[in-house]
Amino acid sequence: MEFANPFALIILTALSALVLAFILTSTGGRELFIRRVPGVDAIDEVVGRAVELGRPILFSVGLGGIDITTLQAITVIGHVAKIAARFRNRVIVPVVDPMAIPVIEEVQRESYASERAEEAFNPEDIRFLSGEQFAYAAGVVGIMHRERVGATFFFGNFAAEALVMAESGQQVGAVQIASTPDSNQIPFFLATCDYVIIGEEYYAVTALMSRDPVLRGSLIGQDYVKVILLLLIVLGFTLTTIMGPGHFLAKWFAGSGG
Amino acid sequence: MPQGASSTPYPPGLLQDWFATHVFCPLHGVAFVAAIIATVVAFVAILAGLQSLGSGARRRLTMACTFVAGLFYLLAFVLTPGNKASGTAVIGGKACAFRADITWDTAPDPTPQGPPVDDKDKPWQPPKPKTRTLKGAVELTPAEKVKGEPQPGVDILPIEGTQNADGTWDLKLAVDETPVALTRTGRSYALAWTGGSGTLTFRAGIPLNRVKGYEQPLGTFMIIMGGFTIFLGLINLVMLHGKVLLGARRGWHNSLAFFIGLVGMTVFGLWQLQLPALEAGQPVPLAHAGYKLFFDGLLKPLQSTTFALLGFFIVSAAYRAFRIRSTEAALMTIVAFVVMLGQVPMGQALTAWIPADGPFGWLRIETITNWLLTTPNTAATRGILFGSVTGGFALSLRVWLSLERGSYFGKEF
Numbered sequence: 001m002e003f004a005n006p007f008a009l010i011i012l013t014a015l016s017a018l019v020l021a022f023i024l025t026s027t028g029g030r031e032l033f034i035r036r037v038p039g040v041d042a043i044d045e046v047v048g049r050a051v052e053l054g055r056p057i058l059f060s061v062g063l064g065g066i067d068i069t070t071l072q073a074i075t076v077i078g079h080v081a082k083i084a085a086r087f088r089n090r091v092i093v094p095v096v097d098p099m100a101i102p103v104i105e106e107v108q109r110e111s112y113a114s115e116r117a118e119e120a121f122n123p124e125d126i127r128f129l130s131g132e133q134f135a136y137a138a139g140v141v142g143i144m145h146r147e148r149v150g151a152t153f154f155f156g157n158f159a160a161e162a163l164v165m166a167e168s169g170q171q172v173g174a175v176q177i178a179s180t181p182d183s184n185q186i187p188f189f190l191a192t193c194d195y196v197i198i199g200e201e202y203y204a205v206t207a208l209m210s211r212d213p214v215l216r217g218s219l220i221g222q223d224y225v226k227v228i229l230l231l232l233i234v235l236g237f238t239l240t241t242i243m244g245p246g247h248f249l250a251k252w253f254a255g256s257g258g
Numbered sequence: 259m260p261q262g263a264s265s266t267p268y269p270p271g272l273l274q275d276w277f278a279t280h281v282f283c284p285l286h287g288v289a290f291v292a293a294i295i296a297t298v299v300a301f302v303a304i305l306a307g308l309q310s311l312g313s314g315a316r317r318r319l320t321m322a323c324t325f326v327a328g329l330f331y332l333l334a335f336v337l338t339p340g341n342k343a344s345g346t347a348v349i350g351g352k353a354c355a356f357r358a359d360i361t362w363d364t365a366p367d368p369t370p371q372g373p374p375v376d377d378k379d380k381p382w383q384p385p386k387p388k389t390r391t392l393k394g395a396v397e398l399t400p401a402e403k404v405k406g407e408p409q410p411g412v413d414i415l416p417i418e419g420t421q422n423a424d425g426t427w428d429l430k431l432a433v434d435e436t437p438v439a440l441t442r443t444g445r446s447y448a449l450a451w452t453g454g455s456g457t458l459t460f461r462a463g464i465p466l467n468r469v470k471g472y473e474q475p476l477g478t479f480m481i482i483m484g485g486f487t488i489f490l491g492l493i494n495l496v497m498l499h500g501k502v503l504l505g506a507r508r509g510w511h512n513s514l515a516f517f518i519g520l521v522g523m524t525v526f527g528l529w530q531l532q533l534p535a536l537e538a539g540q541p542v543p544l545a546h547a548g549y550k551l552f553f554d555g556l557l558k559p560l561q562s563t564t565f566a567l568l569g570f571f572i573v574s575a576a577y578r579a580f581r582i583r584s585t586e587a588a589l590m591t592i593v594a595f596v597v598m599l600g601q602v603p604m605g606q607a608l609t610a611w612i613p614a615d616g617p618f619g620w621l622r623i624e625t626i627t628n629w630l631l632t633t634p635n636t637a638a639t640r641g642i643l644f645g646s647v648t649g650g651f652a653l654s655l656r657v658w659l660s661l662e663r664g665s666y667f668g669k670e671f
Contacts, residue, residue: 003335003336003337003338003339003467003470004335004336009336012336015651016655019651019652019655020655020659023661065484068650068653068654068657069650071653071657071662072653074664075662075663075664078664079664097487098487098488098489098490098491098492098494099484099487099490101490101491101494102490107664124497124498124501126494127494127495127498128490128491128492128494128495131488131491132557132561133561134560134561134564134565135557135560135561135564137564138560138564146509160565160568161564163568163571163572163575164564164567164568164571166575167571167574167575170574170578181646181649181650183639183642183643183646186642187579188575190579191575191576191578191579192575192578198642199641199642199643199645199646199649200642200645200646200648200649201645201649202646202649203646203649203650203652203653204649206662206663206664210663212663214656214661214663215656215663218652218653218655218656218661219652221652222648222649222651222652225648225651225652226644226645226648229644229648
């Protein structure tokens, strides 16, 4: 859809308002319940495991450039680096997109500084390997074997290189957490990683890691968004079954913008 | 092609023609050098300005830029481009309705066209003003239709039009191939032709969307900016491998291979670009041979080798995944076994004796495989996708409004 039709405009406004309303509710002090996700709970434990082994941590943000998915991964890097900094451990971040280097470097530097461990931070741990998919994968596998990493995190957009990297992590005995919104790579991560955070849980990681009311409110809001969209789907197929494909809801949805 | 000269379905952007004429136009001589110097000076000034700001002010600036950029794309999506026209008509006593599409076109050049010229040889011309043209069909409303399909030219009448500078429209319509004379009064037109008369009223969409036209130039700007970041990556690599090589640290030979690859690919890559295309039978120049060695002889086989590793890794991963340790693992193993059987001729041969169109046709292994892939598998995949999209929506909203947490966003957990 190139332009919003009136129905899309209404839905977009209503759903945005819903998310913002829950953020306001949550910041107003109301306690909202969120179920735990084992993969998120395990993040601290996995970092601790690498510390016990005396090995560095590898964090791959996948093939994405600076987009929403990678920004979420960068936020998690900040959290992982903070725990690693507490124990003077290293977090190696190989990247595909050079644009991510200064952003990740800044985030890591602040995380180490917040734990008063500036001396443990090495800017060379944020490494541009290649813009090519399999050259990147080969580089990550090389780092895993040379550095004998104790824990690996795969957060971001991945493609066929996901299995090459995750299986290599298994071979070096690293504890692995993977998280991706891409449903095609989830089976490979499930087969090779100790914890997998799938689908929308990827976007819930920051809310689960903290008790920040904004993030929690947003998470509850997005659940209600999903409920509304599901109700629309149910209404849509019920009307199509009863009235045929030309009913009013189908027309609203199909109407072109402009 | 200069901005604004192409035909797009969008109204011209705010000041887009001015930018196309004064900014995005070719420069030569002193103006060209001055523009480069001005760009570098502006770039350095912006960098210096950003550096002089405190981290708090820099973050506020980032937040403002994020908001403006998000607002731009939101407006480009939600504002109407006014590309639709609709109306009603009474033609020969019968009620009609019509919808028409409006496009924005550069007026055709009245001078005769010469032979086609390659784009790069064309002298640059400032953009020409665009006009709105309308094209659609007037059709009998359902109540007026008699039995049978509507007849083009009789029941469906093509309508065309061009908007004048004063906002009025010149319309063209023909009934039974007889041109109709239109007399405008406000938004209504009186129709008259040999053998009949009628009226027509229509409303053309108001072109509110003046920002859509900038999506493409901004995309180009982003690509160019992104291209510059390759130097960031290059500096990162050179520093990392340079230290290893100069310090003769462990693995120095890998760093040497990196420098050989970097220099070789750059030199031969740029060199071969300067040479004319190779022709059959000619001796291959060193530049092409070197480029071929690095690209086809090294990079491609190395990438294929890494890709080929997947085959082995899939086996070891599948072995781990399909070990029966729980009810879920057993179920997954059985399903995987059935799906794999259904994909190979040998597996399909096992149930080939069951008639495909008989009552037990659904028991054929390829039918079961197909059902597993298209029904439960698709349902689960769509469920995950649905959740991802709503999660992405909420995160985008938080980033746009600078509500996101994390050190990058300036708010700690």
